[in-house]
Structures are given as C-alpha cells and as structure tokens.
Amino acid sequence: MGKDRIKGNLDLLLLAALARGPKHGYELVASIREGSDGEFVLAEGTVYPALHALESRGLVTSSWQVVSGRRRRVYELQSAGRAARDQQAAEWRRFAIGMNRVVGDLS
C-alpha cells in the first residue's frame, strides 16, 4: 500500500497496535506488518517521531525496560489514547464504508 496513505493513518495504526498491549518500537513495526498480512510495510524510522508526538499529547506513556537482554523504550496506551483510538477508528470506518459504496458502484 502507498506509504503516503499509511503515513496519513500512522497515529491510528500505532494506537490500535498499542491497544493490544505495551510494545517497544521494533515490536510495533512488526505488529503492524504482521497484523496487515505484510500489506503495511513502514519506513521503520517513521514510527518514532509519531510515537514521541503521541506521548507529548498525553495519549501514550513510555518507560525504559530491559526486554530480551536489551534496554528498550516501551510505550503504553493511556485512557486518552484509547479514546483517541476509538474516535479515529470510527472516522476511519465511516470513510471506508463511503469508499466501498462508491468503489462498489463503479464495478
């Protein structure tokens, strides 16, 4: 899928992945790639500025943890992040339904 389209929805993808539990950056990238059956292949570096922006907005928090012998910054969804995820997911569903209707009419 086009990287611009993924980039425009990166916040929602990250919030949705974190809703399944705390993760560090590398795990998040892998989770999004596997969750989309390999459809969403991110430029991996893009997740960090997005995560830091979500953190500065109070949607996620982070802390250093040693995971598999390596020190990693682990991100965790906050209640404000959960609410943002629900709102963005609802908007996405409305958009997808609209798109499907229009695209369906064309076929």
Place this chain on the structure above:
Amino acid sequence: MTSDRIDAYLDDLLDRLEGAPSERRRILAEVEAHLRDSAEAFLHRGLDADTAQSAAIAAFGDAPMFAKASNRRRPAQVLAACVRAAAQLGAYGFAAIGAATLLARALTLVTSTQWVYGAPAGYPFTAAQCAHWLAVQPGANTCGTAAALESSDDSFLLILATAILGLMIAGMILGGMRLAHGRRGRAMSRLPGNVIAAIGATAFLGAGLALLAAGAVQGRNRVAWGHGVLYADGAVALIFGLVFLGRFLLTIRPVPLAAG
C-alpha cells in the same frame, strides 16, 4: 567489524539531531536498540553480519530524513520556546537598563550632573522653564544646573521604575510558563542556549556600539540632553553583549565538513 555500519549511522544521526541532550540521548538509544533488533532478525534470515546491518538501516530510513522528522516541532512548542527566550532576553535587557541607570547616577559623582544629564550648551531655556526648575531644585543657582538636576531626578526614578517593572513582568511570564508545564508534567520547550546567546550578543553589542556612537556625536555637536547617560547605557550594553558573546563562543562547537 560488525558494528561499524550501525555505529556510523548513529554518529551521523547524533550530529543531525536537535533538542535537549536528554532528548537526543533517548532517541539515539531507541534507534540503536531498533537497528540491532532488526539486524539480528536479518542475520537469522541468513544474511552475513555486514549485509544484515545495511538491510536494517535501509528498512529504518536514512539519518537526514529521520533527523528532519524528529527535529520537527509543533507550532505551539516553537511559540512557547520563542516567548520563553524573549522573556529571558527581556529580563537581561531590563537588568541592563537598571544597571545603566545606576552607573549614570554614579558617573555624576566623578564628572558632573551637567555632563551626564544636562542640556546642550546654548540651550534656549524659556523664562517659565527656568522659574519652574529653579523652584523645584532650590539648591541650584543657575537655570542650567536646575534643569540638569531635574533631568537627573526624573530619568533616574522613571527608568529605574521601568526596569524593575520589566523584570517583574519577565519573571511572571517565566514563572507562569514553568508552573503551567509543571502541572502538565511535561518538559518546557526552549531555544538552544547558543541561539539565545547569539541573539543576546548581537542585540547588546549592536545597542552598545550605537549608544556609544550617539554619545560621542552628541558630545561633539551638543544637540541633545544628557550625553553622559548615553555613554553609561552604551558601556553597560557592551558589557552584557560581551558576556553573551563569551557564552556563545563557549557553547558552539565546530563540526567536520561532510566528506566528498
């Protein structure tokens, strides 16, 4: 030499990242953990160590693009940092005004009130002005001395009060911002120290030279009041400017030119 590519990438990235040291250290540690995880995964897929590191870096994205995205700040953060810097520089400015006022007053002890605050030679005092100044300055025996004493009292009190008020306002802005950020539990945005030092050095050195030049011109032409005040203001501005210049020179560090 298995760690060379990731180390070189991190060195390049560190050179490009902006922000507080803690922020840059955190980003660097996160990126290193990510790249080493990724390289390990490529290694398990059968790539040799060097190619695995190259593949990890390629999947991550190049350092300039990553640094550009990381260095991007929200407009509110930029505005807050600019307001904070303006309040800091304003506080130094008002402190300089206060110090210059005290210096001008001290200068009257070693020169004269006339030299520091007085009217230019041949100033056409009106009879009403003379009567007023001699009435409010009964210790003066000439119109020119009375005018200089009155000018001294007025400018000393007015400018000192302005400096104190300005310092209080700048302090309230900085204190208010610190309080607001403390409540939100977030780090306060700030401009890099060397940027503030560069602005301070430019502003104070420029003002100092301009004031000294104005004092010299007025001393020769005798067209305006109080050319000694201009020397005092200029000297204090130059001192503040030199302190900022020293701080700037201590905080900048030359970086090597990129090869090729």
